Amino acid sequence: MLNTKVTYALADWIREWIQCRNEYPSIEECIKFVEWKIGKSNLNENDRIQVEAILLYETSNMDS
Numbered sequence: 001m002l003n004t005k006v007t008y009a010l011a012d013w014i015r016e017w018i019q020c021r022n023e024y025p026s027i028e029e030c031i032k033f034v035e036w037k038i039g040k041s042n043l044n045e046n047d048r049i050q051v052e053a054i055l056l057y058e059t060s061n062m063d064s
Contacts, residue, residue, distance in 0.1 A: 001047065002050050006037055010034055013030075014030065015058060018058075024055075027055060034051055
């Protein structure tokens with residue numbers, strides 16, 4: 001399970017990505033970031049779902 005520090009870091013990273021590149025990161029790019037951040041590859045299914053939920057939340061805020 002991803003801790004709060006990693007989930008906040010991912011949300012910040014997504015916002016910075018969008019600001020710098022003017023496009024949304026892919027789920028694969030988000031997963032790579034989290035794997036790098038926690039120093040672990042091959043996230044489990046629950047972690048992947050959490051990453052996807054954060055990506056969806058952050059990108060839905062940008063459309064408003």
